[in-house]
Amino acid sequence: MNTISSDNENLNELKLALEKHFPREHNQLMPALHYAHHQYNYLPEPAIEVVARHVKIPLSEAYGAVTSYSEMRLVKPKEHLIKVCTGLSCKIANSDDLLNIARQFANKLNDVDVEETACGFLCSVAPAVCIDGAWAGKLDPINFKTALNNLTQRIHQS
Ligand code: FES
Secondary structure: OOOOOOOHHHHHHHHHHHHHHOOOOHHHHHHHHHHHHHHHOOOOHHHHHHHHHHHOOOHHHHHHHHHHOOOOOOOOOOOEEEEEEOOHHHHHOOHHHHHHHHHHHHHOOOOEEEEEEOOOOOHHHOOOEEEOOEEEOOOOHHHHHHHHHHHHHHHHHO
């Protein structure tokens, strides 16, 4: 997964993009935050400040919005991300087992994050997991471990 740094040059790019795409109005807070999140794959503090200044709201209000949405990250993600759906259908289909397996897997590696996520809209094939942006369903501990072995191979090849 590619992320960009939040150095001054990139903050200037963010400022220019906000000026181009988002009116300087309060109601543009969430669209602008989503845009910045998409650019960085998380929301570094300087980027939140740029957005808050752009839409003319206090920084505290911008933080309040960011922390209200679980899909917005304040911490730079690691290189690889495993999202385990813990929505109702997946819970019933034993997603907790997959979550435990994913956490044990990530504990052995430095560059893998594990997140619980709400419904991934793959309920008909629950339990569902997303590995580096690719969703898969009908996972059991055996085929999930195979998917994690494939991830391990990709990590070692990169
Ligand atoms: S609850 Fe997991 S995909 Fe819907």
